[in-house]
Amino acid sequence: MATEFPLRLVTPTGVVFDGTVQQVDAVNPLGEFGVLADHVDYITALVPGLLTITLPDGTHHFYLVSGGIAEVRQGAMTVLADDVGLPAPADEAALSSAAQSALEKLAGLSLYDAGYPEAADEIAVFRARIRASQLAREQGRQA
Amino acid sequence: MATLKAIRRRISSVKSTQQITRAMKLVAAARLRRAQEALLAARPYHEALHRVAGSMLSAERAALAPAEDARPAGLILVIASDRGLCGGYNANLIRRAEEEARRLRAEHLEVNLFAVGRKAADHFKRVRVPLAGESINHAPRLATFVLARALASRMLADFRSGAIREGGMVYSQFRSALSQHPAYERLLPVSMPEAEVAGSSQTQYLVEPGRAELVPVLLRRYVEASIFHALLEAEASEHGARMTAMDSATNNASEMIQRLTLEMNRARQATITRELMDIVGGAEALRA
Numbered sequence: 161m162a163t164e165f166p167l168r169l170v171t172p173t174g175v176v177f178d179g180t181v182q183q184v185d186a187v188n189p190l191g192e193f194g195v196l197a198d199h200v201d202y203i204t205a206l207v208p209g210l211l212t213i214t215l216p217d218g219t220h221h222f223y224l225v226s227g228g229i230a231e232v233r234q235g236a237m238t239v240l241a242d243d244v245g246l247p248a249p250a251d252e253a254a255l256s257s258a259a260q261s262a263l264e265k266l267a268g269l270s271l272y273d274a275g276y277p278e279a280a281d282e283i284a285v286f287r288a289r290i291r292a293s294q295l296a297r298e299q300g301r302q303a
Numbered sequence: 304m305a306t307l308k309a310i311r312r313r314i315s316s317v318k319s320t321q322q323i324t325r326a327m328k329l330v331a332a333a334r335l336r337r338a339q340e341a342l343l344a345a346r347p348y349h350e351a352l353h354r355v356a357g358s359m360l361s362a363e364r365a366a367l368a369p370a371e372d373a374r375p376a377g378l379i380l381v382i383a384s385d386r387g388l389c390g391g392y393n394a395n396l397i398r399r400a401e402e403e404a405r406r407l408r409a410e411h412l413e414v415n416l417f418a419v420g421r422k423a424a425d426h427f428k429r430v431r432v433p434l435a436g437e438s439i440n441h442a443p444r445l446a447t448f449v450l451a452r453a454l455a456s457r458m459l460a461d462f463r464s465g466a467i468r469e470g471g472m473v474y475s476q477f478r479s480a481l482s483q484h485p486a487y488e489r490l491l492p493v494s495m496p497e498a499e500v501a502g503s504s505q506t507q508y509l510v511e512p513g514r515a516e517l518v519p520v521l522l523r524r525y526v527e528a529s530i531f532h533a534l535l536e537a538e539a540s541e542h543g544a545r546m547t548a549m550d551s552a553t554n555n556a557s558e559m560i561q562r563l564t565l566e567m568n569r570a571r572q573a574t575i576t577r578e579l580m581d582i583v584g585g586a587e588a589l590r591a
Binding site: 168170171172173174175188189190193200201203204205228229231238242243 | 341344345347348349351352355359448451507508509510511512516517520521524528531
């Protein structure tokens with residue numbers, strides 16, 4: 161059984177990653193999901209969050225994805241991301257207070273309100289940026 | 304015949320115009336290269352999205368049809384440029400848009416025009432055609448994903464609310480620096496080219512969270528990406544057209560300078576001949 165599969169991470173402005181990987185973890189509306197080799201043909205929407213690529217040698221690559229679509233077809237995975245950023249250290253306290261106020265805003269909305277999806281995405285963006293910032297710090301410590 | 308001084312002044316004025324057109328040609332060439340690179344970089348995303356959308360959306364005809372009580376109207380995005388001096392680029396584009404508007408009217412649809420670029424907005428204002436909206440001043444770049452997203456959400460909102468039955472755009476397809484082709488592309492209701500559908504209809508996907516949730520997400524991306532692609536093509540076309548126009552303007556200026564130089568030399572020669580004649584005539588008179 162294969163343990164590796166091809167992945168292409170593309171955005172409207174270019175190809176961010178094109179190569180063979182062992183595992184991909186990302187976030188869809190139902191939560192985190194992972195893709196390994198020989199995955200069933202699969203299509204899902206992505207919500208803002210962290211996309212983790214595990215290379216065949218075990219190293220991880222992290223990307224901050226603002227949303228998009230992921231597809232697995234005949235063993236090959238394509239991630240169509242709206243926008244991709246690299247994790248960078250940020251002011252985590254400010255981000256978490258922003259996330260908190262976004263959460264309070266969301267609490268006032270019902271699932272069927274017009275602004276609900278945007279408000280939910282906003283929280284996801286703040287959380288992803290906090291996580292990315294933590295990762296960037298950890299990587300900085302290891303280096 | 305113009306005086307020597309007047310001709311000299313004209314030559315220097317044509318020369319300075321030529322300097323400007325030459326500089327504009329060089330700038331357009333550099334921008335064209337950048338626009339072509341962006342067009343190339345966008346291709347993998349565009350192709351992959353078309354493939355995914357082709358396999359998913361072709362099975363969702365019901366979800367993609369216009370609302371039953373939708374107003375009989377259509378929205379056309381006219382993607383022109385903000386600045387002129389690019390030959391017939393904007394005129395051709397506007398002519399194509401007007402053709403498309405006539406087609407919609409023949410189908411008894413009311414036409415809403417949305418002008419992207421100052422040249423389109425100015426034209427429709429001049430001929431007193433009301434605009435549904437306009438988006439101008441995109442210096443230095445026209446093709447940004449932010450703009451594509453704004454245009455897409457406008458069109459999708461109109462389509463969903465039943466304000467329009469058809470949405471499309473007129474833009475210039477980039478063939479080469481010398482050739483741009485104004486074209487209309489219908490975006491809504493979505494119709495997938497047969498080839499894309501045939502190639503991918505066998506794939507049975509596991510869909511998360513569910514088809515009902517995924518289709519709107521995919522549709523939005525599809526419209527955004529199509530508009531973004533059209534903006535990229537339009538940007539490359541504009542710079543290509545400007546480069547060609549400025550190249551022929553530079554050549555025309557060279558020809559004009561040549562012609563004027565000839566005229567100037569002739570005038571100078573005539574002056575010299577006249578002066579010689581005067582001297583010879585004077586000498587002859589003295590001798591007589």
